[in-house]
Amino acid sequence: MGAMPPSSAEPDLASWVAALLGGQRRALAKAITLTESTRPDDEVRAQQLLAQLPEARGSIRLGLTGVPGVGKSTFIEALGMFLAELGHKVAVLAVDPSSARTGGSIMGDKTRMPRLTVHPNAFIRPSPSGGTLGGVARRTRETIALCEAAGYDVLLIETVGVGQSETHVAAMTDLFVLLTLPNAGDELQGIKRGIMELADICVVNKADTDPKAAIRAQTELRTALTLLTPHDAPWRPLALRASALTGEGIAELWAAVQDYVAQLDLGAKRRSQTALWFDELLREAAWRAFREGLDMRELARLRAEVDGGRITAVQGVAALMK
Ligand code: GDP
Numbered sequence: 001m002g003a004m005p006p007s008s009a010e011p012d013l014a015s016w017v018a019a020l021l022g023g024q025r026r027a028l029a030k031a032i033t034l035t036e037s038t039r040p041d042d043e044v045r046a047q048q049l050l051a052q053l054p055e056a057r058g059s060i061r062l063g064l065t066g067v068p069g070v071g072k073s074t075f076i077e078a079l080g081m082f083l084a085e086l087g088h089k090v091a092v093l094a095v096d097p098s099s100a101r102t103g104g105s106i107m108g109d110k111t112r113m114p115r116l117t118v119h120p121n122a123f124i125r126p127s128p129s130g131g132t133l134g135g136v137a138r139r140t141r142e143t144i145a146l147c148e149a150a151g152y153d154v155l156l157i158e159t160v161g162v163g164q165s166e167t168h169v170a171a172m173t174d175l176f177v178l179l180t181l182p183n184a185g186d187e188l189q190g191i192k193r194g195i196m197e198l199a200d201i202c203v204v205n206k207a208d209t210d211p212k213a214a215i216r217a218q219t220e221l222r223t224a225l226t227l228l229t230p231h232d233a234p235w236r237p238l239a240l241r242a243s244a245l246t247g248e249g250i251a252e253l254w255a256a257v258q259d260y261v262a263q264l265d266l267g268a269k270r271r272s273q274t275a276l277w278f279d280e281l282l283r284e285a286a287w288r289a290f291r292e293g294l295d296m297r298e299l300a301r302l303r304a305e306v307d308g309g310r311i312t313a314v315q316g317v318a319a320l321m322k
Contacts, residue, residue: 017052023151025123032125035142056148060261061155063169065195066179068160071205073112075179075244076156082250083154084121091152092116094127095140095165123152137168141277144172166195171273174266175200175257180221182206182214197228201238201256208243215241234264
């Protein structure tokens with residue numbers, strides 16, 4: 001092995017990994033930026049870096065969702081501050097496919113969480129811009145791995161609560177929290193049944209605005225969750241009340257999260273998530289390798305044929321594989 005001259009990038013990568021494992025923010029931020037890059041040489045380097053990270057243990061990955069205005073950023077700031085003050089290291093990430101298309105970002109504005117942004121125990125990363133939902137979700141998974149390697153033990157992953165990003169986030173988190181409002185029906189809140197089914201904990205936020213309505217909403221949610229949950233489910237989803245503004249209910253939510261972690265075999269859940277991640281990475285790697293030998297003009301021609309209805313999609317792919 002000593003005969004092999006080291007590649008010029010290696011010593012740099014090693015010290016970068018060391019800085020990252022030591023919890024240095026700059027190293028972490030740079031590593032996340034690298035994994036978000038779509039340049040082929042950056043992709044290779046990102047994979048080299050990620051391959052050096054040990055598997056994180058003992059962290060909690062929490063997905064949070066709810067319609068715009070429900071109070072997600074206020075809630076995440078309140079929960080994040082509560083945890084940071086307890087001595088946890090908290091990382092806040094966002095998955096926002098709409099920002100991927102528009103270039104804006106739900107997390108772009110750091111003033112949304114002014115206190116948490118400056119807390120030494122917190123790290124806030126805006127949603128990556130550019131790319132497809134799949135791409136944004138993949139990079140979020142890698143960002144989770146990087147944050148955990150840097151010592152962050154609570155990951156709060158926010159989604160906008162209106163699209164498909166929830167399914168992606170549920171597939172990379174330990175538990176999923178849905179925020180709702182005291183004074184609106186399900187339709188008004190835009191809650192899709194599918195999102196309710198993903199929720200391990202529902203929280204009626206803004207309980208301070210109308211405490212009675214909040215109790216009613218909590219009872220309704222509890223009934224809905226009972227109906228949605230199979231009898232043999234390992235966890236009965238909870239309905240809680242909170243106020244992100246006053247901090248009421250934040251400690252109760254955290255206690256529920258800890259109950260969840262104590263009761264469920266997170267190891268098994270994570271292993272199956274990791275297996276899915278492996279499948280995704282493999283598909284991507286296979287596609288990259290396949291693409292290199294591909295006649296892109298022929299691909300474009302066949303795609304136009306399919307688009308024009310002259311051949312079927314199946315025929316187009318069959319022609320390409322020949
Ligand atoms: P997001 O769009 O889901 O991120 O919602 P925001 O966190 O930006 O909150 C929307 C508005 O609701 C802001 O004006 C917040 O101050 C307010 N808000 C959030 N949580 C609460 C709460 O628990 N009680 C009250 N009264 N207002 C809240």
